[in-house]
Amino acid sequence: MHDDAHAAGVTRAGAAFAARRAELRMTVQDVVDSGALSKSALVNFENGRTWPRDGNRDKLERLVGLEEGALTSLYEQGAGMSRQDQTEGLVRAGAAFAKRRDDLNITQVEVAEQKIMSVQALIAFEKGRSWPREMRRAELERLVRWPPGTLASLRNAAATPSPDLDGVSAEPPADPSTLMLDAVKLALTSALDKLKALPADDAPTFIAEARPVMASLRSLQALASRAVRANIGSVSAVQTLEDITACFEDLMGRVAAHPAASLGQKLYVARRKRHLNVQEVADILDMPATTVAAVEADEQELSDDYRERVEQLIRTLTFLKL
Incomplete structure (x- = not known):
């Protein structure tokens, strides 16, 4: 396959x-x-830049709930994209973001003031000349209240294949929302088994072994929330979401109490106990909400000043009387 096609x-x-x-x-x-x-x-x-081996692709697909072979299918679709399609994808994503930003009356200077990216870098992105890194894209999406992954989806929109009407089954397909809920319940059972198999809370390896379980529960929370929205009025969907949330909150509390807990894990538990959301904590700390979210996800290091503020807030929230 031609190098350009492979890269696409x-x-x-x-x-x-x-x-x-x-x-x-x-x-x-x-x-x-x-x-x-x-x-x-x-x-x-x-x-x-690189294409994972077959075994690694299988693991990635299972991890995020994609069908077997989905990545290969996406690769084959993308390989048919011309360089023009790729360029148009960048232009489309940048223009869509610029319009959304304007609709919300957010100026380029205000984006820069939040330290998401410089005005020059933002202009280059909105004109389709550059593609921000993942964390920058996530911050931009949060800023304009877009769901995670929207920019990547916009970039790839031109390569989305049209439905194959000739292959439509005569029988109505199963309700996707019901299938989603069933899948979430099944995955929750697996996560609970892993939860029970964790070592003692004070074990040196506890946090390392708990991390993938937390990741699974966090993913299930997102899927369960979608299932609730798709199954309005379903007691089962709501109960499943509540069960997942309870498991996640309990595990996070155990992790935060460990001597090796990260600052972000401690902050998450402290604010949740006081029923504070990310924006409220950001206002208290006088820092961007995107920074608070990144810290809680252990994706961003803090300056000494910010770190001191967070530690002081954790102490305050921890010792306040309920």
Whole structure:
């Protein structure tokens, strides 16, 4: 296959995987902890530089709930994209973001003031001349209140195949929302088994072994929320979401109490106990909400000043009387 076609295929598959991972609120570290790919290999794949081996692709697909062979299919679709299609994808995503930003009356200077990216870098992106890194894209999406992965989806929209009407079954398909809920329940059973198998809370390996379980529960929370929206009025869907949330909150509390807990894990538990959301904590700390979210996900290091503020807030929230 021609080098340009191969690069286009890897770019499409990598971007689609990154969008799916973002949708599930799964971090790079979560993928690394699953054993699917190393950090550098994942970054290279999602940025269209390398194509994972068959076994690794299988692991990635299972991790984010894609059908077997989905990444290969995306690769083959992308390999048929011309260089013009790729360029148009960048232009489309940048223009869509610029319009959304204007609709919300957010100026380019205001984006820069939040330290998401410089005005020059933002202009280059909105004109389709550059593609922001994953964390920058996530911050931009949060800023304009777009779901995670929207920009990657916009970039790849031209390569989305049309439905094959000739292959439509005469029988009505199963309700996707019901199938989603059933899949979530099945995955929750597996996650609970892993939860029970964790070592003692004070074991040196507790956090390392708990991390992939937390990632699974976090992903299930996102899927269960979608199932609730798709099954309005379903007691079963709501109960499943509540069960997942309760398991996640309990595990996070255990992790935060461990001597090796991260600052982000401690902050998450402290604010949740006081029923504070990310924006409220950001206002208290006088820092961007995107930074708070990134810290809680262990995706961003803080300056000494910010770190001191967070530690002081954790102490305050911890010792306040309920």
